[in-house]
Each structure stands twice: as structure tokens, then as C-alpha cells.
């Protein structure tokens with residue numbers, strides 16, 4: 001794989017790049033980076049696959065994100081028109097899953113971070129997220145595809161579902177949990193991926209960003225890097241739109257935190273992405 005790094009999770013197909021995608025892709029290419037474009041609902045998954053099919057340096061992942069199962073808000077960075085409520089429909093996604101460039105199912109999982117106050121509605125949403133997650137785990141398992149997991153404030157619940165389904169193939173994307181949560185995910189066999197959030201300074205009164213302790217305990221063969229672009233832009237570009245080329249900044253920060261060489265972090269995270277997503281075999285015929 002003749003790339004310097006893989007941005008293992010970004011949204012190149014997002015509305016945020018509608019005006020200048022070619023320029024963003026050129027910067028990515030010049031930086032020596034390849035990327036996995038991750039879908040969040042049917043339309044964004046389809047767009048990710050279309051992009052991957054015309055670029056050798058882009059692969060795709062398809063899914064319905066937990067935020068899309070109930071009254072999804074319209075994030076204009078993500079989608080050009082307002083999304084409708086959606087659950088993963090295997091039949092509808094089947095033509096996308098048939099693409100040789102689709103390397104994972106995700107992002108999928110549970111997100112209990114932004115639920116409404118009302119308890120009865122919270123329960124309905126949690127149940128829908130659970131169902132949506134389970135059907136995607138089963139679809140991934142049937143195809144032996146890894147999962148790209150979005151888990152926010154629902155670590156124990158998500159792991160319980162994965163244990164029930166007996167499927168431990170995938171990555172905890174944009175990891176923001178604790179050291180013990182990371183250990184538990186690692187023990188199950190999951191990879192852990194970090195975004196530009198690793199460059200954010202510690203909160204007032206703290207010596208360190210709590211993620212740094214997590215970064216130090218990840219074994220070399222389980223570490224992935226990502227941008228989650230257009231979101232989570234690393235320092236010093238925080239506040240601007242993010243893009244895959246910035247994944248190098250995250251690698252640099254991780255190298256510093258772990259006291260390892262930058263080149264080593266690039267190499268191990270690249271090898272890990274190639275292995276987890278079977279990238280070498282996933283080319284367009």
C-alpha cells in the first residue's frame with residue numbers, strides 16, 4: 001500500500017465538500033493519504049460508494065447512524081437536504097454492500113448523548129437505536145465485514161449487544177471513553193481510533209486531556225487514526241472545516257503522547273487499517 005497514512009474515518013461525500021471536493025481530494029493525494037468515506041444514512045452511504053468507485057484512494061463504509069433513527073436534525077455540513085427518519089434496510093443497502101469498495105458497515109452503534117428530556121421518548125429512541133444497531137451487526141457478520149462503531153455515552157449497552165451477537169470485528173471510532181472502557185473494547189478484540197480531538201488542550205485545572213492516558217495504553221497493533229472530517233479539526237486549524245490531509249497532525253500528536261516516532265505511528269496505523277478493512281483486496285475490478 002503506497003500511502004503515507006489512511007484516514008480511517010471521514011465524510012468526503014458530505015455536503016461540506018460540495019463546492020470544492022476536487023481540491024480537497026488533491027490536497028489529500030499530495031499528502032500521500034487514502035481515506036474511508038463513511039456513510040450515515042442511505043443517501044450519504046450511496047454517495048460514499050459512488051465516490052469510492054471513482055477513486056483508487058477512497059473506500060466506503062455504509063450504514064444508518066444512530067442519530068438518524070428518530071427525527072434526525074438537519075446538519076448542513078452532512079447533508080444538502082433534510083434527512084428523514086430511517087432504519088437500516090438490508091434489502092435497500094444490498095446493492096451498495098455488493099460494491100468491492102465497501103469495506104465496512106458503519107458508522108453504527110448507540111448514541112445516548114443528545115436524547116430529549118422526556119423519559120418515554122428516550123426509551124423509544126433507545127429501542128430504535130438498539131434495533132438499528134443489531135440488524136447492522138448481523139448484516140456485517142453475514143458478510144464478515146468489520147463494524148465502524150459510533151458509541152457515545154452508551155459504552156456498556158453497546159458492548160452488551162455485541163456480546164449477545166458474538167461479533168467483535170471492528171473499530172471504536174472517535175474514541176472518547178475512559179481507560180477502562182478502552183481496555184474492555186481491546187479485550188474483546190476491537191481496534192481504537194482517534195481524531196483531531198487528541199490535540200485539544202486539557203480542560204481548565206487539569207494537567208492533561210483525559211484521552212492522552214487512553215492513547216498510551218493502546219497496543220501498536222490496534223491503533224487507528226482518523227479525521228472524522230468535516231468535523232473535529234485538530235489544533236491549529238480548530239474551528240475550520242476539517243479534511244483528510246489533517247490526519248497527519250493527529251498522528252504527530254499521538255507520537256508525541258506515546259513517546260514514539262511519528263513515522264512509526266504512521267506505519268502501524270496504516271498497517272492496522274489495511275488489515276482490519278482488508279484494503280489490499282478491495283479494489284475495483
Ligand SMILES: [Zn+2]
Nearest residue numbers: 009038107228
Ligand atoms: Zn463520523
